[in-house]
Amino acid sequence: MRGSYLRRRVLVTGGAGFLGSHLCERLLRDGCDVLCVDNFFTGTKDNIADLISDPHFELLRHDVTFPLYVEADEIYNLACPASPIHYQFDPVQTTKTSVHGAINMLGLAKRTKAKIFQASTSEVYGDPEVHPQREDYWGHVNPTGLRACYDEGKRCAETLFFDYFRQHRLQIKVARIFNTFGPRMHPNDGRVVSNFIVQALKGEDITLYGDGSQTRSFCYVDDLVEGAIRLMATGQDFTGPVNLGNPNEFTIRELAETVLQLTGSRSRLKRCPLPSDDPRQRQPDITLAREKLGWEPRVPLREGLTLTIAYFDKLLSGGDGG
Numbered sequence: 001m002r003g004s005y006l007r008r009r010v011l012v013t014g015g016a017g018f019l020g021s022h023l024c025e026r027l028l029r030d031g032c033d034v035l036c037v038d039n040f041f042t043g044t045k046d047n048i049a050d051l052i053s054d055p056h057f058e059l060l061r062h063d064v065t066f067p068l069y070v071e072a073d074e075i076y077n078l079a080c081p082a083s084p085i086h087y088q089f090d091p092v093q094t095t096k097t098s099v100h101g102a103i104n105m106l107g108l109a110k111r112t113k114a115k116i117f118q119a120s121t122s123e124v125y126g127d128p129e130v131h132p133q134r135e136d137y138w139g140h141v142n143p144t145g146l147r148a149c150y151d152e153g154k155r156c157a158e159t160l161f162f163d164y165f166r167q168h169r170l171q172i173k174v175a176r177i178f179n180t181f182g183p184r185m186h187p188n189d190g191r192v193v194s195n196f197i198v199q200a201l202k203g204e205d206i207t208l209y210g211d212g213s214q215t216r217s218f219c220y221v222d223d224l225v226e227g228a229i230r231l232m233a234t235g236q237d238f239t240g241p242v243n244l245g246n247p248n249e250f251t252i253r254e255l256a257e258t259v260l261q262l263t264g265s266r267s268r269l270k271r272c273p274l275p276s277d278d279p280r281q282r283q284p285d286i287t288l289a290r291e292k293l294g295w296e297p298r299v300p301l302r303e304g305l306t307l308t309i310a311y312f313d314k315l316l317s318g319g320d321g322g
């Protein structure tokens with residue numbers, strides 16, 4: 001019997017993306033056989049370049065809107081563009097990725113009896129009327145707006161997960177991920193952390209939408225991956241949804257000022273109009289994650305930012321970012 005026979009076979013869709021590549025890395029470290037599936041819409045081969053030579057890592061170019069027939073013990077479904085610039089580029093494909101992707105991966109989980117994790121999002125809460133958001137809040141989402149392809153696609157994916165759970169007794173694990181940052185974020189995806197860092201490193205104006213008083217919470221990628229792994233390891237009775245994110249709130253202005261300080265940049269803050277449907281505030285209540293997963297973020301914002309700045313610094317100066 002080969003040693004690999006005993007390894008957990010884990011499928012990661014969207015595995016060449018920002019979160020997916022960190023998750024693949026962690027799963028390999030934990031001794032799993034990892035199959036990374038990606039269509040490279042926003043993910044890159046560079047993100048997983050260090051993993052390719054690992055005999056327990058496999059890469060498959062595939063679009064999750066089409067059925068997939070492989071064997072797996074666990075499935076992490078992360079495939080979906082995550083930043084407004086990318087998910088609004090082809091909104092119909094975004095909805096298809098969330099909805100058809102969920103149907104295809106749930107079908108695969110049903111056939112292989114695999115546990116399946118869904119990377120849902122705080123966007124299912126829309127522009128929330130309650131703060132912080134708990135999992136039992138149903139959300140405040142505009143179904144016809146520019147963000148709907150993402151928000152409603154993810155909401156429908158959650159619906160599918162829970163119907164497969166009720167109808168077919170699938171072992172589902174739904175995480176609602178809040179703003180996460182770290183090395184391998186896309187440099188031009190318009191997300192606030194990467195935007196500010198790239199602008200600061202290039203000495204360009206830092207674009208502050210509105211007056212910068214809107215707040216966000218930022219979770220470092222290693223913390224998020226730890227939460228996802230813990231969620232997957234929970235017993236059959238726990239399905240989520242569970243919030244994974246950092247409850248420490250910062251205003252966007254504070255974030256900009258911290259980035260300026262850590263990069264030593266001379267960039268100036270420039271105010272721009274707020275985009276449509278931009279939430280004023282978003283902050284996770286992570287009581288459930290604390291209770292069920294024994295999880296909470298450990299990496300302070302400044303430490304995470306320092307690591308992320310080092311990555312972008314290398315990337316912009318022509319290296320692969322490490």
Ligand SMILES: NC(=O)c1ccc[n+]([C@@H]2O[C@H](COP(=O)([O-])OP(=O)(O)OC[C@H]3O[C@@H](n4cnc5c(N)ncnc54)[C@H](O)[C@@H]3O)[C@@H](O)[C@H]2O)c1
Pocket residue numbers: 013014015016017018019020037038039040041042043044062063064065077078079080081082083097101119120121122176177178179180181186
């Ligand atoms: N990063 C965050 O802050 C955050 C917050 C909430 C939720 N999420 C969710 O986590 C997941 C990963 O996000 P990310 O930040 O790593 O984004 P990302 O864009 O870096 O990763 C998404 C990956 O999915 C791939 N992909 C997209 N459409 C696909 C398709 N049809 N078939 C196969 N692969 C496809 C992309 O090429 C990319 O590699 C997404 O589902 C996202 O909605 C992320």
